[in-house]
Amino acid sequence: MTLRAVVKGVGHYLPERIVPNAEFEQTLDTSDEWIKSRSGIERRHFAAEGENTSHLATKAAKAALADAGLEADDIDAIIVATSTADLTFPSAATMVQAQLGMTKGFAFDVQAVCAGFVFALTNANALIVSGQAKRALVIGAETFSRIMDWEDRATCVLFGDGAGALVLEAEDGKGDKSDRGILATDLNSDGRHKDILYVDGGVSSQTTGYLRMQGKEVFRHAVEKLAKTADTSMAKVGITADEVDWIVPHQANIRIIKGTAKKMNIPMERVVVTVQDHGNTSAASIPLALSVGKANGQIKEGDMIVTEAIGGGLAWGSVVLRW
Numbered sequence: 001m002t003l004r005a006v007v008k009g010v011g012h013y014l015p016e017r018i019v020p021n022a023e024f025e026q027t028l029d030t031s032d033e034w035i036k037s038r039s040g041i042e043r044r045h046f047a048a049e050g051e052n053t054s055h056l057a058t059k060a061a062k063a064a065l066a067d068a069g070l071e072a073d074d075i076d077a078i079i080v081a082t083s084t085a086d087l088t089f090p091s092a093a094t095m096v097q098a099q100l101g102m103t104k105g106f107a108f109d110v111q112a113v114c115a116g117f118v119f120a121l122t123n124a125n126a127l128i129v130s131g132q133a134k135r136a137l138v139i140g141a142e143t144f145s146r147i148m149d150w151e152d153r154a155t156c157v158l159f160g161d162g163a164g165a166l167v168l169e170a171e172d173g174k175g176d177k178s179d180r181g182i183l184a185t186d187l188n189s190d191g192r193h194k195d196i197l198y199v200d201g202g203v204s205s206q207t208t209g210y211l212r213m214q215g216k217e218v219f220r221h222a223v224e225k226l227a228k229t230a231d232t233s234m235a236k237v238g239i240t241a242d243e244v245d246w247i248v249p250h251q252a253n254i255r256i257i258k259g260t261a262k263k264m265n266i267p268m269e270r271v272v273v274t275v276q277d278h279g280n281t282s283a284a285s286i287p288l289a290l291s292v293g294k295a296n297g298q299i300k301e302g303d304m305i306v307t308e309a310i311g312g313g314l315a316w317g318s319v320v321l322r323w
């Protein structure tokens with residue numbers, strides 16, 4: 001028998017304030033038409049003053065626990081993928097732990113920017129299959145609105161705030177691709193590409209900084225690297241494109257999503273797309289899309305799902321799981 005990390009619940013939270021593209025036309029030389037045609041984004045949510053990443057994460061976690069029919073005390077481990085934690089330390093994950101009223105187990109953050117959720121899922125899978133945790137909450141949560149340069153039209157129109165969460169539980173499987181749960185993972189990074197996507201501040205340089213991106217360069221890496229990592233994970237499981245029910249990609253740009261699906265030979269009817277409503281929510285985008293995809297009836301138990309993401313680092317990777 002093979003121990004598998006199986007999804008038992010999913011949930012998300014989006015801040016109340018919705019900002020349509022048109023709002024940026026008032027302060028920047030931009031247009032709804034440019035934003036929509038270049039990125040696919042139509043609106044995004046921004047957190048309210050005083051509403052921080054751990055607050056979004058906790059709400060998503062509560063929704064996922066309710067979906068799983070579990071209580072916070074049933075959880076052994078919390079992993080939060082984020083680049084925008086409330087404080088330098090402690091971790092957002094320990095803050096979520098406290099907000100959930102948990103006094104046992106352990107919690108930590110993972111920082112791999114937009115690829116953070118794929119890295120967090122891979123870590124949670126390792127903890128579960130090695131017997132160190134029976135149930136894990138894996139959360140992607142971000143407040144990227146706090147690191148936007150509102151005068152830089154090339155970046156500030158692209159990002160949004162939000163959180164999504166999964167509850168994973170150890171379950172015995174047969175050890176083949178018919179099992180539910182995480183079936184394969186693939187992680188990569190290449191620090192030589194730091195300058196194409198980064199924040200120009202940080203604790204050690206004693207500033208907060210703003211997100212800086214050479215969009216065209218990131219785009220160029222994205223389609224190629226995402227298709228390749230998805231291929232690698234699928235090969236580990238031994239599945240072909242016809243066996244994939246859903247691609248649930250990082251939601252950065254509809255053109256990247258379409259380009260990657262095309263390279264993978266998977267039609268857009270089998271891709272969960274939320275970028276129009278959420279913008280790029282970095283590490284939150286995949287769990288948000290999983291939660292929305294389940295809520296609207298796309299994702300069902302037994303479906304074969306491929307997730308893939310790339311972001312600052314560069315860091316990128318993929319996870320294949322059967323829902």
Ligand code: UT7
Nearest residue numbers: 030031034038039114153154157215216218219252253311
């Ligand atoms: O999640 C992490 C990973 N991030 C990504 O995956 C993002 C990857 N990159 C992208 O999604 C796209 O490159 C962008 C959406 C960022 C940009 O699209 P693009 O088609 O690559 O446009 P561009 O950067 O080449 O800019 C084209 C033109 C430029 O003007 P010129 O030089 O042609 O005169 C920009 O100055 O569009 C201009 N521009 C804008 N115009 C109106 C840039 N931003 C805006 C704007 N409104 N907001």
